[in-house]
Amino acid sequence: MVCSVLEEMRIRSLGVIDDAVVELSPGFTAVTGETGAGKTMVVTSLGLLLGGRADPALVRIGAGKAVVEGRIAVPAGAAAVVRAEEAGAELDDGALLISRTVSAEGRSRAHLGGRSVPVGLLAELADDLVAVHGQTDQQGLLKLSRQRQALDRYAGDGVAVPLAKYSEAYRRLRAVSTELEEIVTRARERAQEADMLRYGLEEIAAVEPRAGEDVELAEEAERLGHAEALSSAATAAHAALAGNPEDPEGIDAATLVAGAHRALEAVRSHDPALAALADRIGEIGILLGDVAGELAGYADDLDADPLRLAAVEERRAALTGLTRKYGDDIDAVLAWAEQSAARLGELDGDDERIGELTAERDALRSELGGLAQALTDARGRPPSGSPPR
Numbered sequence: 001m002v003c004s005v006l007e008e009m010r011i012r013s014l015g016v017i018d019d020a021v022v023e024l025s026p027g028f029t030a031v032t033g034e035t036g037a038g039k040t041m042v043v044t045s046l047g048l049l050l051g052g053r054a055d056p057a058l059v060r061i062g063a064g065k066a067v068v069e070g071r072i073a074v075p076a077g078a079a080a081v082v083r084a085e086e087a088g089a090e091l092d093d094g095a096l097l098i099s100r101t102v103s104a105e106g107r108s109r110a111h112l113g114g115r116s117v118p119v120g121l122l123a124e125l126a127d128d129l130v131a132v133h134g135q136t137d138q139q140g141l142l143k144l145s146r147q148r149q150a151l152d153r154y155a156g157d158g159v160a161v162p163l164a165k166y167s168e169a170y171r172r173l174r175a176v177s178t179e180l181e182e183i184v185t186r187a188r189e190r191a192q193e194a195d196m197l198r199y200g201l202e203e204i205a206a207v208e209p210r211a212g213e214d215v216e217l218a219e220e221a222e223r224l225g226h227a228e229a230l231s232s233a234a235t236a237a238h239a240a241l242a243g244n245p246e247d248p249e250g251i252d253a254a255t256l257v258a259g260a261h262r263a264l265e266a267v268r269s270h271d272p273a274l275a276a277l278a279d280r281i282g283e284i285g286i287l288l289g290d291v292a293g294e295l296a297g298y299a300d301d302l303d304a305d306p307l308r309l310a311a312v313e314e315r316r317a318a319l320t321g322l323t324r325k326y327g328d329d330i331d332a333v334l335a336w337a338e339q340s341a342a343r344l345g346e347l348d349g350d351d352e353r354i355g356e357l358t359a360e361r362d363a364l365r366s367e368l369g370g371l372a373q374a375l376t377d378a379r380g381r382p383p384s385g386s387p388p389r
Contacts, residue, residue, distance in 0.1 A: 013063035015041040051123025054108035080128040089113025194347040227304035242292035
């Protein structure tokens, strides 16, 4: 049988212990030391992890609280694992992480698998996790649950098989009952959540935003708001590159580059190095011509329509109304809408889900009764190979 194993404990500000880590290796581990070294505090720490009473007098003098943390490896499917997961705990590589904090004022907190839990839950799991042997500590065999477990193990598969079926049905019944109770008891909250989601989705649908639309409109608004400055700059740049027809005496870059190119072309045959420079200047002339043409087209196409600018700003205001409520940008708003639509579908399906869960719960109760009777009958039969009564 695979048992739970306490792998490590960390103790801080408990009794004579300031900060210590107890690492337990596989097999037998002996903790020794002189009187007052803290051996008793190690056992006390274990008791706190197992839901023992928290005594504020145990907190180290000068400390605000004592903390005990433990790591217990547990086999998959163990009763302690099932109960811990029902409480919302999560395993860490097959181990349960348990923490207990005791303040100097007497307050006590417990955490199991990353979730805050009642101290009573640790006490409930204690018998399945650790056995403490001592003069008066070992009382496990007096408990009916331990006696039944011992007898069930002795009976073998004759009891193990129906017990496994019963346990599985019981776990499913608890899960179904918990979900059903959560839906029913939180009906008002869920209705309010559905109304809020429905309102948000209707508001977004009324605006009909497109992905990336806010970015596109911001760029267009910036361009329209500075249309005159952009047009003036493009015209001036075009005149500097290609010349201004209204100023025939002006000197432009294209004319200067063309003159330089002609000068080098006349003598390029005398030196290959100069010929290469002439080719590069020719490429510059072509590039200047292309840029000048694009600048002319840009200036002609630039829209300075104030009505369009007003429409863009109005549309941006509508989109901003959405981003203030539902996301940092329109893409985030659309993501919220998608998630909210899915959530709304779940909430609107509560009535149907309640009916499904109620039917499943009733069926499981009926099935559980039959499995319980089969388990009782199996426990009443002598195990195979046992001597006759």
